[in-house]
Amino acid sequence: MDYNQLLIEARKHIGPNCKACPVCNGLACGNTMPGPGSKAPGNGAYDNWKAWQNIRLTMDCIAPAGEVDTGLEFLGRQLDFPLITGPIGSIKWQYNPESDVRDFNRDVASAAAKLGIAGAFGDGIEPGVYTDSLRHSADFGGVSMPILNPYSDEEIKEKIALANEAGVFALGVVIDSAGLPHLRQKGISAGTKTVEQLRTLRECSKVPFVIKGVMSAKTALKAVEAGADAIIVSNHGGRVLPFSPATAEVLPEIADAVKGQTKIIVDGGIRTGIDIFKALALGADAVMICRPILVSWYGAGEQGIELLVNKLRAELDDVMYMCGARKLSDINRDMIRF
Numbered sequence: 084m085d086y087n088q089l090l091i092e093a094r095k096h097i098g099p100n101c102k103a104c105p106v107c108n109g110l111a112c113g114n115t116m117p118g119p120g121s122k123a124p125g126n127g128a129y130d131n132w133k134a135w136q137n138i139r140l141t142m143d144c145i146a147p148a149g150e151v152d153t154g155l156e157f158l159g160r161q162l163d164f165p166l167i168t169g170p171i172g173s174i175k176w177q178y179n180p181e182s183d184v185r186d187f188n189r190d191v192a193s194a195a196a197k198l199g200i201a202g203a204f205g206d207g208i209e210p211g212v213y214t215d216s217l218r219h220s221a222d223f224g225g226v227s228m229p230i231l232n233p234y235s236d237e238e239i240k241e242k243i244a245l246a247n248e249a250g251v252f253a254l255g256v257v258i259d260s261a262g263l264p265h266l267r268q269k270g271i272s273a274g275t276k277t278v279e280q281l282r283t284l285r286e287c288s289k290v291p292f293v294i295k296g297v298m299s300a301k302t303a304l305k306a307v308e309a310g311a312d313a314i315i316v317s318n319h320g321g322r323v324l325p326f327s328p329a330t331a332e333v334l335p336e337i338a339d340a341v342k343g344q345t346k347i348i349v350d351g352g353i354r355t356g357i358d359i360f361k362a363l364a365l366g367a368d369a370v371m372i373c374r375p376i377l378v379s380w381y382g383a384g385e386q387g388i389e390l391l392v393n394k395l396r397a398e399l400d401d402v403m404y405m406c407g408a409r410k411l412s413d414i415n416r417d418m419i420r421f
């Protein structure tokens with residue numbers, strides 16, 4: 084099976100909201116985008132994707148002809164490839180009512196262990212999602228990290244305690260879910276957190292602590308003050324604030340402010356190994372990809388995830404080679420231009 088066949092299969096199973104497009108960029112689905120939907124005016128997901136397309140690559144073929152190595156040490160884990168799958172809390176309402184996010188999280192953990200990447204999962208709102216997904220991570224050597232919604236501190240602390248006893252390599256809080264329309268519609272209380280609150284949560288965790296939803300140097304510095312071992316530069320795929328800049332736009336200023344003090348992950352519209360290269364050149368240590376991983380799973384389950392990740396890997400390999408980078412730490416801003 085190739086990627087186009089995988090998309091044909093995905094269209095049969097994914098439900099009416101997602102068209103499983105050749106490039107997942109929010110153009111065909113706009114405000115109906117599963118996830119569920121970009122916040123008005125509905126262009127946030129597209130803006131994220133478009134910003135990566137505006138960056139060009141600088142070729143440099145006067146370089147030693149060695150093998151490319153995409154391996155890295157990340158939050159205490161050895162990865163073969165700088166990719167973490169995006170956390171997903173639920174898929175029933177957004178995609179196919181017959182599907183269960185726990186099956187997805189299990190297959191992600193299994194594929195991630197095989198492929199040398201890391202996984203992530205959301206705590207969702209359906210009972211059992213969190214505890215089952217913790218178990219799946221443990222079953223595959225602690226390959227995943229839970230990303231918790233900003234519910235009450237008490238609820239987060241209970242979930243951190245469960246994660247501490249399970250096998251996860253890190254855990255985090257997604258602070259931007261404070262703006263998620265579907266949580267508000269369901270009357271679920273999720274809100275912003277102060278530096279002090281986040282620091283207290285960080286102290287409860289026995290594994291590296293991650294803050295997801297950072298979109299400025301100002302917020303990144305507060306995350307560092309709170310003790311974040313990693314931040315995720317993310318606007319939740321354009322779903323939490325209209326007129327948010329694209330993540331590629333803010334990544335350089337965030338990297339300038341906090342690179343070296345905390346690990347930097349970025350998500351939002353990253354669709355190819357070329358986009359991954361651009362993200363690393365702008366200062367990210369690793370990237371997160373969400374929707375295409377899910378689409379690939381709908382196409383062919385765990386094998387679909389493997390097919391996509393191997394495609395990304397081949398693309399990153401090729402670009403690194405052509406731009407003169409033989410290892411990830413060789414990648415720098417001189418290798419791209421706007």
Ligand SMILES: Cc1cc2nc3c(=O)[nH]c(=O)nc-3n(C[C@H](O)[C@H](O)[C@H](O)COP(=O)(O)O)c2cc1C
Nearest residue numbers: 118169170171172205257319320351352372373374
């Ligand atoms: C169906 C769906 C569910 C999601 N659930 C969560 C979640 O529970 N927690 C979270 O931090 N992000 C969640 N996200 C956001 C993604 O992790 C990611 O930040 C966003 O989709 C941007 O990445 P992408 O452009 O690669 O999809 C969800 C996204 C989708 C599509």
